[in-house]
Amino acid sequence: MLKVHNLKGGYGGKPIIRDVSFEVEKGEFFGILGPNGSGKTTLLKMLSGILPFDEGEIVINGRPISDYSAKELARIVAVLPQHAANSFSYTVKETVSLGRYAHQKGLFHAWTQEDENLVQAAMKQTGVAAFSDKDIQTLSGGERQRVFLAQALAQEPKILLLDEPTNHLDLSYQKELLDMLKAWTKERELTVISIFHDLNLAGLYCDRLLLLEKGTINVHNRPNEVLKETRIREVYRTEIEKHPHPKVPVPQMVLLPKWGAKDKKMRAVIEPSLLDIKKEHVVLRSPVPLRTMSSGVVGSGMGWHRIFVNRHVDKNYHCDDHRAEMVQYLKKHGFDPLDTVGMMTAVFLEDVSYKMVSGDGFSVLAVVTAGVGNAVDASQSGMHEYAFAPGTINTWIFVNGEMTEEAFIQALMTATEAKVKALEFHGVRDAVTGTGATGTSTDSILVAATQQGKMLEFAGTITPLGKLISKAVFECTVEAIGKTKKRKEKCC
Amino acid sequence: MPNSFIRKFLANNRFSAYTLAAAFLVGALLLGISIGTVSVPVPSILKIIGAEMFPFISTDGVDPMHANIVLNIRLPRVVLAGLVGASLAIAGAAFQGLLRNPLADPYTLGVSSGASVGAVLTIFLHISLPLIGAFTLPVLSILFSFLTIFFVLAFARKVDRAMKVETIILTGIIFSSFLGALISLMIALTGDELRQIVNWLLGSVSMRGWSYVKIILPFFLLGSILLMMNGKELNAMSFGEEQARYLGVDVQRRKLMVLTAGSILTGAAVAVSGTIGFVGLVIPHLTRRLWGPDHMHLLPLSALVGSGFLIIADLTARMVISPQELPIGVITALIGAPVFAAILVKTRAERRG
Numbered sequence: 001m002l003k004v005h006n007l008k009g010g011y012g013g014k015p016i017i018r019d020v021s022f023e024v025e026k027g028e029f030f031g032i033l034g035p036n037g038s039g040k041t042t043l044l045k046m047l048s049g050i051l052p053f054d055e056g057e058i059v060i061n062g063r064p065i066s067d068y069s070a071k072e073l074a075r076i077v078a079v080l081p082q083h084a085a086n087s088f089s090y091t092v093k094e095t096v097s098l099g100r101y102a103h104q105k106g107l108f109h110a111w112t113q114e115d116e117n118l119v120q121a122a123m124k125q126t127g128v129a130a131f132s133d134k135d136i137q138t139l140s141g142g143e144r145q146r147v148f149l150a151q152a153l154a155q156e157p158k159i160l161l162l163d164e165p166t167n168h169l170d171l172s173y174q175k176e177l178l179d180m181l182k183a184w185t186k187e188r189e190l191t192v193i194s195i196f197h198d199l200n201l202a203g204l205y206c207d208r209l210l211l212l213e214k215g216t217i218n219v220h221n222r223p224n225e226v227l228k229e230t231r232i233r234e235v236y237r238t239e240i241e242k243h244p245h246p247k248v249p250v251p252q253m254v255l256l257p258k259w260g261a262k263d264k265k266m267r268a269v270i271e272p273s274l275l276d277i278k279k280e281h282v283v284l285r286s287p288v289p290l291r292t293m294s295s296g297v298v299g300s301g302m303g304w305h306r307i308f309v310n311r312h313v314d315k316n317y318h319c320d321d322h323r324a325e326m327v328q329y330l331k332k333h334g335f336d337p338l339d340t341v342g343m344m345t346a347v348f349l350e351d352v353s354y355k356m357v358s359g360d361g362f363s364v365l366a367v368v369t370a371g372v373g374n375a376v377d378a379s380q381s382g383m384h385e386y387a388f389a390p391g392t393i394n395t396w397i398f399v400n401g402e403m404t405e406e407a408f409i410q411a412l413m414t415a416t417e418a419k420v421k422a423l424e425f426h427g428v429r430d431a432v433t434g435t436g437a438t439g440t441s442t443d444s445i446l447v448a449a450t451q452q453g454k455m456l457e458f459a460g461t462i463t464p465l466g467k468l469i470s471k472a473v474f475e476c477t478v479e480a481i482g483k484t485k486k487r488k489e490k491c492c
Numbered sequence: 493m494p495n496s497f498i499r500k501f502l503a504n505n506r507f508s509a510y511t512l513a514a515a516f517l518v519g520a521l522l523l524g525i526s527i528g529t530v531s532v533p534v535p536s537i538l539k540i541i542g543a544e545m546f547p548f549i550s551t552d553g554v555d556p557m558h559a560n561i562v563l564n565i566r567l568p569r570v571v572l573a574g575l576v577g578a579s580l581a582i583a584g585a586a587f588q589g590l591l592r593n594p595l596a597d598p599y600t601l602g603v604s605s606g607a608s609v610g611a612v613l614t615i616f617l618h619i620s621l622p623l624i625g626a627f628t629l630p631v632l633s634i635l636f637s638f639l640t641i642f643f644v645l646a647f648a649r650k651v652d653r654a655m656k657v658e659t660i661i662l663t664g665i666i667f668s669s670f671l672g673a674l675i676s677l678m679i680a681l682t683g684d685e686l687r688q689i690v691n692w693l694l695g696s697v698s699m700r701g702w703s704y705v706k707i708i709l710p711f712f713l714l715g716s717i718l719l720m721m722n723g724k725e726l727n728a729m730s731f732g733e734e735q736a737r738y739l740g741v742d743v744q745r746r747k748l749m750v751l752t753a754g755s756i757l758t759g760a761a762v763a764v765s766g767t768i769g770f771v772g773l774v775i776p777h778l779t780r781r782l783w784g785p786d787h788m789h790l791l792p793l794s795a796l797v798g799s800g801f802l803i804i805a806d807l808t809a810r811m812v813i814s815p816q817e818l819p820i821g822v823i824t825a826l827i828g829a830p831v832f833a834a835i836l837v838k839t840r841a842e843r844r845g
Contacts (some may be wrong), residue, residue, distance in 0.1 A: 050737050074740025081738070086731050087592050088785035098728050102740030155739070 001026045001191050002047070002060050002159060009046060009053030010215075016042045017053070017215050026158075027189035029182060031202040033226070034212030035236050040195045041163060043212065047193065048079045048161050060159070074102035078157035080149055082164050086136065092147050093132040096123055099154030122153035126180070142173040149177070160184075162194035166201060178205045199253045203227050204245070211235060227251045268450055270365050270398040272356055281333070282310040282349050282367065286448075290398070292341055293408045294446035297326045299341035302408075307340040308446065310369055310394050315346040343444045345392045347371040351483035353476040357468045361454040362401035364465070366472035369394045370480035375423065375437030377430035384432055384441065392442045393419060393477065397469055399449040401456045410459035411447045411469055417461065418470040419443075422477035426485070509783045513796035517574070520800035524570035524807045525562055529815060532558045532566070541567070568705055573697045573806040573820075574799035575708050576761045577771055579715065581798020583757040584772025585779070585790050586719045589726040590750050591657050594780070597773040598758035601660065601751070602667035606640025607633040607762035609671050611692060615685050616678045630707050630763035637759025640667060641751060657733065694819030695766035697806055704764045711760035716795065718753035722746055723788035730785070768821045770828025771798055771805075777832070 002024040010016030016039045024030045034040045045051035047058060049065055058065040060076060068076075078099075086095075099122065100115045123129040126146040131139070136147055145168070152160060160181070166174040182205050184190040196202035202209055202223065209226040211218040213235045219226050229242045232253060239256035268288040276283045289304040299305050311329065319325045326344065327337045335342075347369045354367040373391030376384060395415055403411070420438045428437045449456075459465040525537050540562045542549040551559060583598045591600070598604055610632040613619065621628045644663050652659040679689055719726075725746040728736040733743050761768070775798040776790065783793055802820070805827065809818045 048738060050734055070737060070742045071740040074738065077738075079735075079738040081732075081735055087594055088589075088730055088780065090727075090730075090785050094727070094784070094786055095731075098724075098731070098739055101724055101728055104724070151739075 001028075002058070002193070004047070004056070004058050006056035007043070007046065007053055007058065008055040009051070010039075010042060011051075015054065015215065017046065019216050020056070020212075022210055022217070022220055024159075024191055024193060026191055027185050028191055029185045029205055029207045030191070030193045031206035031209045031223075032193065032195045032212065033199060033202055033209055034218075038212040039215040040212055042215075044161055044163055044193070044195055048077060049073050071102045074155060076157060077159045077161060078152035078155040080145075080152050080160065080162045080165055082167055089135040089137050091133050092128055092136055092139070092150075093119065093123070095136050095147055096128070096132075096150045096154050099151040102155060118156065119150075119154050122150040125153060126150040141168045142170065145169060145173070145177065149180075157190070159191045159193065162192065164195050164197050166196075166198065174201065181205070199227060199232065203250045203252060204248070224251055227253060229253075267452060269363070269400050270448075270450060271363075272354055272365060275354060275367065277349060277352055279349060280312050282352050282369070283335075284308040284367070284396070284398070286398075286450075288450060288452075289339075290448040291403070291408075291451045292446060292448045293412070294341050294448075295444050296341040296343045296446060297323055297444075298330065298337055302405075303341075305339055305341045305448070307335050308396060308448070309335055309340055309342045310349070310352075310367075310396070311342065311344050312349050313344050313346055317344070317346065341446055341448075343394045343446070345369050345371065345394050346373075347392065347394075347480075347484055348487060351480060351487060353480035353483065355472045355476045355479075357472045359464050359468050362399065362456060362465065362468075364400070364468040364472050365396075365398040366469070366476045367396040367398075368473065368476040368480045370422075370477055371484050372423070372426075372428045372437065372440060372481060374440040374442065375428045375430055376439060376441050377433055377435040378438040380430060380433040380435055381441075391440050392444065393440055393480075394444045395419065395473060395477070396446045397448070397473065399447065399456065399465065399469075400452075401449060401454045401465070402451045403447075403449040403456050403459070403465075407456050407459040407465065408447055408449075410463075410466065412445060414459055414461050414466045414469045415445060415447070415473045418473040419477050422474050422481060425474075425478050426481050428481070506789060509789065509793060510796075513779075513793050513800075517796050517800040517803075520803040520807075521570055521574065524573070524803040525566045527807060527811065528561070528566060530558070530561055532562055537562055564701075568700065568702045569697055569806070570803050572700055572705050572708065572764060573802045575705065575712050576697060576765045576768065577775075577802025577805075578795040578799035579708065579712050579757040579761040580768065580771040581775035581779075581794040581801075582716055582719060582791050583754040583761075584798075585776035585787070585794040586722075586726060586750050586754050587772070588776055589730045589785075589787050589790075590747065590754075591661060592730050592732065593657075593661075594777055596661070597770075598754060599668070599767075599769065599772070601664040601755070602640050602644055602671060603637045603664075603755045603758045604762050604767055605668045605671035605675075607637040607759045608693065608767055609640075609674055610634075610636030611763065611766070612675050612678050612689055615689050615692065616682055627703070627707065630704070630760075633763030634711065634756075634759040637755050637762065640671070641755040643667065645748075645751065691819065692766045693821075695768040695821035695824075696809075696817070696819055697765050697802075698810070698817060700764060708760045708764045711756050715753045715757035715760070716791075718749055718756075719791055722750055722753075723786075723791060726750065726787040726791075727785075730787075766819075766821065768802070768824050770824045770832065771802055774828045774832050775801055 005021050007020040008015050008018050020043060032040050032043065046053050096119050100119065123132055126149050128146050128150050136144055165177055169177065178201060181192050185192050206223055208221065209223050210220045211226050218235055227242065232240055240253045241256055242251050243254055245252050270286055274284050286306050289306050292303050292305045294300055309330065326342050330337045330340055330342055349369060352367065352369050354365065356363060356365045370393040371391040397411060397415055423437050430437045456465045459469060461470055522534050522537060526532050526534055536554045536558050539549065539551055539554050540559045543551045580598060587598055588594055588596050611629050614629040614632050619628055624631055644667050648659045648663040679686065682689060725741050728739045728741045737743050776794045779794045779797050780790055783789060805823045806820050809820045809823045812818055
């Protein structure tokens with residue numbers, strides 16, 4: 001469809017673009033990326049035929065671009081400008097109708113029924129038909145953008161060129177526009193070539209990306225290849241991190257702000273003095289948001305949280321929607337549910353057990369409440385009916401240090417293994433199978449890190465962090481089970 | 493837009509737009525011919541003109557003196573005023589579309605200054621070319637307007653190969669200032685011709701006769717047809733030259749055509765009537781507000797309204813301090829400038845609101 005070979009050129013004899021070669025296939029969504037001044041717009045202007053180039057060639061449909069007359073080119077290539085302005089009050093329809101210019105014939109450009117139909121269809125597709133008689137100057141930026149998109153569509157192009165099409169649009173219009181373009185590449189094999197400022201939008205929608213750096217191609221490949229952390233850091237000279245998109249398999253780049261990086265003022269250590277132990281709940285309020293991974297009733301998954309609540313409920317507690325009830329409870333007690341990881345237990349909270357252990361430049365605080373009335377042997381869990389019974393081990397692990405995602409997951413394993421050993425220490429048995437229990441059916445866990453101080457890459461059992469976690473969790477769990485046992489013996 | 497209802501009503505009915513504009517022109521023509529130191533009744537005017545065109549219409553009951561006044565004095569005068577008004581208005585409409593600036597007018601490009609230099613030079617040096625004699629002034633005016641646009645474009649191209657609108661306007665201003673200084677210089681050095689030069693500069697369509705009509709007519713036709721052929725292109729170019737190019741317009745060629753046609757029209761108008769300001773500025777603006785910016789219709793409608801307007805302006809110029817006459821440029825400026833200021837304020841207020 002479009003071939004660019006060894007392109008070189010720029011303004012006033014100074015080459016801005018050098019050695020640029022690539023091909024774009026029919027129906028492809030092709031993104032051009034690059035920092036300011038890397039030559040993106042210059043390249044697009046050359047592709048659209050308005051900027052002559054010094055060397056190399058651009059071939060469209062097998063013919064060099066210079067062979068095309070303005071009208072012939074306009075029948076194949078349409079351009080959606082960044083912001084087209086007009087000082088006059090044309091109506092939406094008049095504006096869209098201009099898209100037919102290249103297809104009209106004769107000295108006075110007779111307007112045919114076909115022209116009319118195509119203009120109406122273009123207005124319908126972009127959702128501007130409803131205000132076809134309105135003055136374009138009275139429209140909002142997003143509406144105007146769609147009018148010019150309709151104009152470009154009325155041109156019946158095979159290739160659509162866009163220069164940062166989402167620049168002046170708010171979030172919903174950005175998505176709407178790109179969804180529309182993406183659909184057209186599939187439905188009518190429209191080839192879309194677009195400059196993107198936003199790497200994430202480019203990653204979401206483009207089939208292939210071209211990354212320009214100082215006028216030459218740095219890389220040209222699939223988004224996953226182009227959007228590499230180190231590459232983007234080098235080309236854009238800024239701190240970013242790559243994360244997978246939560247719903248679709250494309251990479252997303254996240255900016256790392258200066259204030260997030262090791263701010264001395266925000267130094268905080270999570271220690272036992274922050275714990276507030278009451279009959280109805282155990283609360284820990286952190287002075288800084290902590291990176292968390294948890295299975296709480298509220299605030300589960302990965303996140304950032306400041307408040308940690310382990311709430312006592314009656315052992316006959318039953319509720320259809322315990323999550324909503326928990327949110328209500330948190331609100332009632334002045335904890336912002338969005339900022340909180342919340343757990344429940346029927347264990348008496350006076351029996352909570354906590355332990356602070358320190359390593360070289362980092363420390364771990366473990367907080368455990370443990371009831372074993374519902375103990376289960378994981379290897380025999382097939383024997384159990386699904387039922388909610390009281391008796392839960394809730395484990396909190398606070399790490400004063402910076403953990404990787406890998407370390408978070410390893411911390412979960414380490415803590416679990418330590419818990420199993422604590423149950424074994426007390427000889428807790430599965431009531432159904434009579435075998436040794438590995439936990440209870442409703443156990444919950446939280447790992448929270450300050451993300452300040454020492455970098456802790458791993459948390460396997462014999463790593464420095466893993467050792468502290470196993471020790472703290474094992475000892476706390478043993479102690480907590482012991483306390484609960486004692487209380488039972490006393491009352492019964 | 494407060495007049496959107498009116499505009500919509502009028503735009504939906506192109507026929508009514510043309511009818512209204514033509515009626516305005518015919519009304520202005522009849523008024524212009526009828527009113528004067530000797531008043532000629534409208535039926536007589538119709539009979540006199542009818543008889544000239546169709547021999548079977550009799551002029552019975554018409555004062556022969558009236559026939560003389562109408563055919564030899566008033567008719568050529570209003571026709572000339574009409575043609576000058578139409579030329580300036582249509583050229584203004586085209587320049588505004590091309591330069592994407594509703595505040596632009598034929599004078600922005602320095603064309604009228606060029607034409608003025610040609611005319612003033614003729615008076616100052618008493619030039620009289622062989623063969624054309626009395627027409628030396630208009631011919632030199634048109635020639636100079638051509639030369640000016642040629643130099644302006646060549647200079648602009650030299651500065652900026654893409655010939656951006658901003659470059660052209662700036663070049664036009666530079667040339668205008670320079671040519672204006674030349675005119676001032678000639679006025680300062682002149683003795684006896686001072687009044688003649690100043691009068692010409694103020695602009696007038698009086699006592700020119702049919703010969704001047706014959707001078708401007710071919711240029712008017714040529715320029716207008718050239719512009720009408722570029723109606724669609726002007727629509728596209730008013731969205732910016734790059735956008736026009738994307739839409740398939742051969743911008744370089746079309747721009748040259750519009751500029752040439754515009755300078756033909758302006759040059760010819762300045763040549764026969766002197767500098768008459770504000771017509772090329774106000775009339776297209778007014779027409780656009782009434783009937784929309786589509787150049788396919790804006791150009792002819794501007795021509796109709798512009799010619800009617802200048803006939804009325806000329807009528808006012810000769811009636812206000814009758815039997816003496818005011819320069820017509822004074823009237824157009826007195827009417828045009830406040831109207832334009834009002835439009836400007838309104839437009840800005842709307843855009844802000």
